[in-house]
Amino acid sequence: MGRGRLARIQCLLKEKENYYGARAARPLNTTQDQETMTKLISSTLLLLSLSALLFAQQTPTSRNKKSKRYSNSLQAVVVTMPGWDDVHGTGQLFKRSTIFSKWRKVGEAFPVVVGRTGLAWGVGLHEVPTDLGGGAIKKEGDGKSPAGVFALSGAFGRGPKPRGTKLSFLRINTSTECVDDVTSRHYNSSLDRKSIASADWSSSEKMFDITPEYDLGVFVDHNPTRTPSVGSCIFLHIWTDPGTPTAGCTSMSRKDVERILNFLDPRKRPVLIQMTEKEFGRFKMKFFPTS
Secondary structure (H helix, E strand, O other), rough: OOHHHHHHHEEEEEEHHHHHHHHOOOOOHHHHHHHOOOOOOHHHHHHHHHHHHHHHHHHHOHHHOOOOOOOOOOOEEEEEEEOOOOEEEEEEEEEOOOOOOOOOEEEEEEHHHHHOOOEEEOOOOOOOOOOOOOOOOOOOOOOEEEEEEEEEEEEEOOOOOOOOOOOEEEOOOOEEEEEOOOOOOOOOOOEEEEHHHHHHHHOOHHHHHOHHHHHEEEEOOOOOOOOOOOOOEEEEEEOOOOOOOOOOOOEEEEHHHHHHHHHOOHOOOEEEEEHHHEEEEEEHHOOOOOO
C-alpha cells in the first residue's frame, strides 16, 4: 500500500483517539455528538476498507507461487496409475480455451507404461506434498517415473521434424547423449558430445542407439535445475512393447506419441500431470476442474 493510504489510516486512528479523550472530559452535547459520531462511523468503515486492502496487498503469496506456475497452462497430458508400484496406466489429453475455463478431454484415452518400479514424487512445477500418500521421492537409478506436474518443453527424433509438430525439435544423431552421471556438470542434459571440449561424464544414454524407443519423443522437464541424484533423462517416448516397463520414462505406442506431438503447442504452455489415480483425484479437486 502507498504512503498516502497508510497516512490516512493513521490520521483516522488519531481522530478517534482525540474524540474519545475529549468526550470523556466535557458535558454531553447531543446534536454535536451525533454529528461527530456519524463522521467517525463513516471514517471507521473507511478505515476497515483500507485495512482490508492493506492486508490483501501485503499477505505473503509465496505459498501459492509454486503451485500456480502451471495455472496458465491450456494443454495437459494426464497420466494416471492405479497405485505407486504399478507400471501400466492410462494417458489422456486435455485442453481448455482460457485459464478460467474448465478442462475438456481431447480424443480417447490410451495405454501407457512407466518405470519398472512405478512412480515416485519428482521435481517440477508442483509442490511435493507433506503427506507423500504412500509414495516416495524419486532418485537417480530407482527405476521410477516422476510423479507431479512438469513442463513439456520440446521434442526429439531420429528423423526430420514431423509435420504438424509445433514444439522445438532436436534431431538426434550418433553423438547425441543424455548425461546421467551425477558428478557431471552436464547432468540431466541432452547434448551433442562433439560440441563438448572435455566430456566430464562416465555414464550417459546414447540416444541414437536406443531404437525404436527414442525414434520419437518429448522432453519432460523433470529436475530442471539439474540437481545431482534427483533423476535425469525423462521423456515421453515410444514403448518397446505394451508389456515392457521403462527405466523411468513414460512410454506408449508410436501412434500416441505422434498424436501428442501434433497436439502440443508451446504457446499454450503444455504440461505433463502424472500421478496415481488417488493423488490425481485430490489434485483435480483443487487445481483441475473439468467439464
